[in-house]
Amino acid sequence: xxxxxxxxxxxxxxxxxxxxxxxxxxxxxxxxxxxxxxxxxxxxxxxxxxxxxxxxxxxxxxxxxxxxxxxxxxxxxxxxxxxxxxxxxxxxxxxxxxxxxxxxxxxxxxxxxxxxxxxxxxxxxxxxxxxxxxxxxxxx
Amino acid sequence: xxxxxxxxxxxxxxxxxxxxxxxxxxxxxxxxxxxxxxxxxxxxxxxxxxxxxxxxxxxxxxxxxxxxxxxxxxxxxxxxxxxxxxxxxxxxxxxxxxxxxxxxxxxxxxxxxxxxxxxxxxxxxxxxxxxxxxxxxxxx
DNA sequence: ATAATAAAGGATAATTAAGTCCGAATTTAT
DNA sequence: ATAAATTCGGACTTAATTATCCTTTATTAT
Numbered sequence: 001x002x003x004x005x006x007x008x009x010x011x012x013x014x015x016x017x018x019x020x021x022x023x024x025x026x027x028x029x030x031x032x033x034x035x036x037x038x039x040x041x042x043x044x045x046x047x048x049x050x051x052x053x054x055x056x057x058x059x060x061x062x063x064x065x066x067x068x069x070x071x072x073x074x075x076x077x078x079x080x081x082x083x084x085x086x087x088x089x090x091x092x093x094x095x096x097x098x099x100x101x102x103x104x105x106x107x108x109x110x111x112x113x114x115x116x117x118x119x120x121x122x123x124x125x126x127x128x129x130x131x132x133x134x135x136x137x138x139x140x
Numbered sequence: 141x142x143x144x145x146x147x148x149x150x151x152x153x154x155x156x157x158x159x160x161x162x163x164x165x166x167x168x169x170x171x172x173x174x175x176x177x178x179x180x181x182x183x184x185x186x187x188x189x190x191x192x193x194x195x196x197x198x199x200x201x202x203x204x205x206x207x208x209x210x211x212x213x214x215x216x217x218x219x220x221x222x223x224x225x226x227x228x229x230x231x232x233x234x235x236x237x238x239x240x241x242x243x244x245x246x247x248x249x250x251x252x253x254x255x256x257x258x259x260x261x262x263x264x265x266x267x268x269x270x271x272x273x274x275x276x277x278x279x280x
Numbered sequence: 281a282t283a284a285t286a287a288a289g290g291a292t293a294a295t296t297a298a299g300t301c302c303g304a305a306t307t308t309a310t
Numbered sequence: 311a312t313a314a315a316t317t318c319g320g321a322c323t324t325a326a327t328t329a330t331c332c333t334t335t336a337t338t339a340t
Binding site (some may be wrong): 047050064128 | 284286287288289
């Protein structure tokens with residue numbers, strides 16, 4: 001459903017949010033350890049999240065990453081930052097010209113699926129208590 | 141959401157079903173023209189659909205593909221044949237050990253999304269009249 | 281100032297997905 | 311029989327994603 005990078009990104013954000021609820025800043029090393037992801041690749045994803053204004057970063061000793069406190073971050077923000085909004089916006093069959101007025105054969109059938117997905121991503125905050133509780137389960 | 145190959149597969153099946161409702165057998169050339177897909181790649185997908193028992197094939201002049209008439213084919217059959225059941229069955233975060241009894245942080249949030257998707261795929265037949273009406277809109 | 285620590289960034293490699301090429305096998309019609 | 315049309319199958323190429331390596335830059339503490 002999501003790219004591998006996006007799966008990591010969601011885990012990253014949840015882990016950092018959980019850490020932050022305990023007042024802790026999170027380093028690359030710590031988060032890769034926590035979610036079991038390749039370090040260098042994870043660094044790239046963290047960069048994207050910083051550029052996308054979802055995280056703030058600090059260099060040097062005691063450095064690391066924190067949530068951008070200015071807005072409540074939703075899963076929707078994370079997904080669109082890494083994967084874009086294709087899943088919610090594009091035609092399921094990949095057609096350029098598909099819309100409610102000029103629908104592809106399956107357009108109507110998938111309206112509800114997309115709506116449920118969008119609603120889920122928009123209504124779920126990365127700092128949601130229900131998510132943070134599951135913090136321990138971010139790797140196998 | 142689906143792989144490119146799976147998008148093609150869905151279009152292929154709808155097109156062949158529409159043709160078949162008019163008693164016509166469909167050739168590789170015709171379907172690639174109809175859906176605007178690369179011919180050689182489309183041939184591979186047709187092979188997969190034949191091996192998966194969703195289609196029957198005939199060689200030689202007047203050859204081509206027809207639906208396997210033994211069962212009513214659902215979108216679910218097409219998707220699982222090409223992409224597998226990852227979308228419906230696997231953990232959204234890619235965890236191996238994620239289940240209702242040992243859920244990842246977002247497990248519950250995505251239950252409804254997966255359920256809506258599965259329900260949509262299972263309840264939609266490729267010969268559904270609503271789909272065949274949209275036959276003309278399978279390429280840009 | 282210096283050394284140590286951590287993120288930033290660029291270049292490259294490995295893997296997977298998407299797409300192509302071409303010859304073999306099968307069937308139809310002449 | 312032969313030629314043409316069509317699917318089958320394997321090997322190959324290209325493009326995108328995932329992952330690694332290594333150097334630079336910024337920050338902290340000594």
